Amino acid sequence: MDHDERSLHASSFGAAAAAYAEHRPDYTQAAVRWALGSAPGPRVLDLCAGTGKLTAVLVAMGAEVVSVEPDPAMPAELRSAVPGVRAFQGSAESIPLPDGSVDAVVAGNAMHWFDMAVAGPEIARVLAPGGVLAGPWNVLDDEVDWVEGLAEISGNAAIGPRDTPAAWRAETARMHLPKTGAPRFGSPEQAGFAHGQLRTADSLVATLATRAGMIVMPEAEREHALGRIRSYLASRPETAEGEFTLPMRTSVLRVRRL
Template sequence: MAGEELISGRAASFGRRAADYAQHRPDYPVAAVEWALAPVAAERPRVLDLAAGTGKLTAMIAALGLDVVAVEPDDAMRAELSALLPEVTALSGAAERIPLPDASVDAVLVGQALHWFDHERALPEIGRVLRRGGVLAGLWLDDDTSVEWVAGMDRIYTAHTPGDESRGMVLPVELGPFEPQEQAEFPHRQRRTAETLVATAATHSKLLTMPEPERGQALDRMLAYLKSRPETAEGEFDFPMRAVVLRAIRS
């Protein structure tokens, strides 16, 4: 499997571990979500959480008291979202075919998913449902490898998952009706144990699509490393991350 087929396979891998994703994936820092929405915050915006997954970002938008609609293509992921947030409208759809009318939302937020989109189709479609002056923002969580033990964990992960055919942290605004993008970063932490941090890693697409026994060997190496470190060997600890946010205004 290569190129776009590999990307598509990885993007579709999450549903079969939807419950694990809901349990182990981190949320986002409130400050990052607020910064993403700042250009429209005074208007009590209606927000679309696009590729909403199990509702990690949806829940935070709802907690801010905002009107939010979630769109998610995977049935299993969307079922987890609806179980967690029954009051939120959750629709089947994708970035390339959003089931909403023209200019019907004030903001489109995309958590940890914009790199999976077919950008040439998705950016004009996002521009269609977003009213003029509205905001598009992509949010990503990344390990804070400035911390020495986190860098060691990351080296083990990348040794077992070389290369990356995804599109990375990008907001290709030139493909849609958007003004130049802005970027900000925010520190974040997730309370973990060695076992639950490995369980979180196991929900990443590269490991979800890795064949056995390689997958089990990679996870075992990560656990052995965490058990060897004084910071992570016993009990709970803070896993340091950073949230990267890219936003652009609909022109």
């Protein structure tokens, strides 16, 4: 994906903010607890916070949270879901916070959109010494047979290059954070946590429709792709009728500011 295409995808979510808030999964407290495990204090920046899926978990865990989001359409959903959280417009490359003002920076399903050459030093700037940068991603557990089939039938627009555990590990291995100069980051750590989301065939299709690749797709092409997914779900006994649990993993990348 070239720079212009990545920018188009990264800025697409506001067009589906309400659907994103309704259908995207939350994050397990176990995953978020591990993400923050090395943080020296409770002040947390939820960076590119979107509609507040991760923000709500952080608040429930007792963190002092401030959010930053570049898309002006998303914070209205966040404020509705998590009233009282301070929310600023900004980006990973331009964070409107003072130096050393937070103990952890977390970014849920978002770090792959960052220009790390710029965002890495900017994140390090707002982190206190010893602070943690962590990215949790919700990915599909394709070790489950019907989920593997779903990934194959959906195409990259709906289930992309970070949306299964093995693909996530390969993609995050290519993320580069400053390891020279000052400030810099230590070696990355990874962990995975079981997760699941209660869905129906219709709500799973609605969830996949909030993926960036689907949002930017021409309407006729998008409807064809979603129709293919609907047909597959109707053909599987696990998903054809009623509610089911979508098997997922929350995969977490964590690094410490030195």
